[in-house]
Amino acid sequence: MRPISFEIEKRGKSLARAGVLKTPHGDIKTPAFIAVGTKATVKGIAPEKFAELGMQGIIANTHHLYLSPGEDLIERAGGIHAFMGWDGPIMTDSGGFQVFSLGEGFGKKISKFAAPENSAEPVADESPSVWSEELATSHGKLAIIDDDGVTFTSHLDGSLHRFTPERSIEIQHKIGADIIYVFDECTSPTADYDYQREAMDRTHAWAKRSLAAHRQSHHHNASQGIYGIIQGGRYEDLRIESAKHLADMDFDGYGIGGSFTKDDILGILDLVNSELPEDKPRHLLGIGEPEDMFVGAAAGIDTFDCVVPTRRGRTGSVYTPEGLVLIRNAEYKEDFTPIDSECDCFVCKQFTRSYIHHLFRTGEMLGPILATAHNMRFLTCLTERIREGILNDNLDHVRDDFMHRYKK
């Protein structure tokens, strides 16, 4: 029996569905927002608050955890659940996205069999084995791709590292999340069709190798589920081809995305999802603002993740039914109402906009803590409403009701 299962409770008239994603560390009622916990911590929120804020699962990052503190340490700690002190469902993204984005790769220094720009000696078509550490680090942050994997420099200290599909899976096995992802190549949104196809083909080959590497470990195969990742950039035909290709492989679920702009994918989600097995869960990687979750849920997405709510919280941008409020603005100095009077979170029950404005204005760390907690609850609450909408056959009404008030 697989460690991950998905039960659909109700299908909407669109592709939407409400379900339950079962993991070794608990169930996730879907659609759900998965909080970003890149370095095995959701910035500013202690795990004991997760349940209270409606957080059903988190997604950590293989690339970051590999660099610090290292997957071996996390394994010795007893896995990521024990390490971070939370016993709920955890995913790890494979690190593909970060390898490319933190390598400042796409469009500039990234190159397949080609030297980084400004290199005096282009070495196109040479074997990656000629890439010396000296060459790589002398050009600063970069990611150099070949068909076998990616060589990249650490954004922390410039040191040289290499990920292959097998290595990413090995690291994710040691980290020990409930759901792991195949290693994929994330392309630049400006990459042309030919490159996108080439990258997609490589991602498919890597998906196959990632899956094989996972399935060959009985222990990890029994305790961790694995998701494939659909790529194809902004090209509809490539996305559909990618979905079809991966659908034929026996993954426990599917991630959509890994693109650098959400415009690439939101409009064709329904086409992609139509190609995927209906009984497998689908996660939309890195996209999860309120308006996106309505689009995604209607197109059959089950889980979302996004750094934006926590990042916004840290800078004092908070969600309300009327849209984002910049709490530092002078107009909130004497606003003795909650951030969102309809919200059930402890922040809205206990504190005023005026107080949180004061905390941000005086640089007090409680400001980002409270704003982040509220933003998280706002999004989990929204997915609960979306789920209710699907269960009650009125998702359109829930969406219109929300979007009518909400100003982006």
Add this chain to the structure above:
Amino acid sequence: MRPISFEIEKRGKSLARAGVLKTPHGDIKTPAFIAVGTKATVKGIAPEKFAELGMQGIIANTHHLYLSPGEDLIERAGGIHAFMGWDGPIMTDSGGFQVFSLGEGFGKKISKFAAPENSAEPVADESPSVWSEELATSHGKLAIIDDDGVTFTSHLDGSLHRFTPERSIEIQHKIGADIIYVFDECTSPTADYDYQREAMDRTHAWAKRSLAAHRQSHHHNASQGIYGIIQGGRYEDLRIESAKHLADMDFDGYGIGGSFTKDDILGILDLVNSELPEDKPRHLLGIGEPEDMFVGAAAGIDTFDCVVPTRRGRTGSVYTPEGLVLIRNAEYKEDFTPIDSECDCFVCKQFTRSYIHHLFRTGEMLGPILATAHNMRFLTCLTERIREGILNDNLDHVRDDFMHRYKK
């Protein structure tokens, strides 16, 4: 009936006593550590955690809250309890200490009837009315004292302000804490005997004016208690004289301190307290590290406050029974034990040193949050043990037991 009362439950063989300090917002079992909440927030700890961490009361700061967000705003919010979302006992320090320390005053730019140093035109013995805003601000941060009050510049924007005893009390009335303090002059630890005497006499005159300003308001007199502050710097005879002088005035309690170095006062606390009315509570201002609280409690101090535990927490210095641990140090990278295995706080129950090390090393805000929470609990727990020691007539044993292991 006064809003503040103090009941002694047990007297030790030294001057130590265990008691209950009753305030309009709840009781404080003493000896107790009062958490510093300068700007109406204890850095990194939401009020909902206060009780869990054994925090019975906090002390906010008049000077900081006056500058931002302003006492009028806090009054309109319904007072500091409503403003910060906590319904427990709150003190406000009068702001005297901050006026001088943030004005970078003592020993340098502070001057009584004398121009700040580097002034082209000394104006000694002239009336303070000749001090123009231009003169004051042209010399940067400063505090200029006269017998009526202090003119000082804001550390935030350099603007000019003035506190008198009456003004400090008015501000503290609007802030609305349960216990307020008289406005006092804090001297430099290097000030000579003559200046200390002069400053002490001025502090006594200001204490009388502060008390009168408080008692004349029936409303505030009924809802807020007022503490006098013993000064006298490092001179034993002045401290005793100050204690005697203030003991004759009808305060609800007494603050000791306001000095810039704790060496000035710890050794003569017993002499000072012997002069104070036994039935009034005594607060040691700004001093409260573990070793200090044993000294203070034995000398008859009832409550302590100190910024050090929260400040240490933010930089990753955590209390343990063996002394301070710098959690960022490499030796804790794989230490899978709690910060303090004897501690009952949620941090020690749920997280390892290794994880908190990781959080600090990767710059995650949960690190300072967890370290601060533990440090707070360590100190409140220590005062609970001190209290038990007094109640059980074995404070010496508790102290020896603790200090034997604890390395400063």
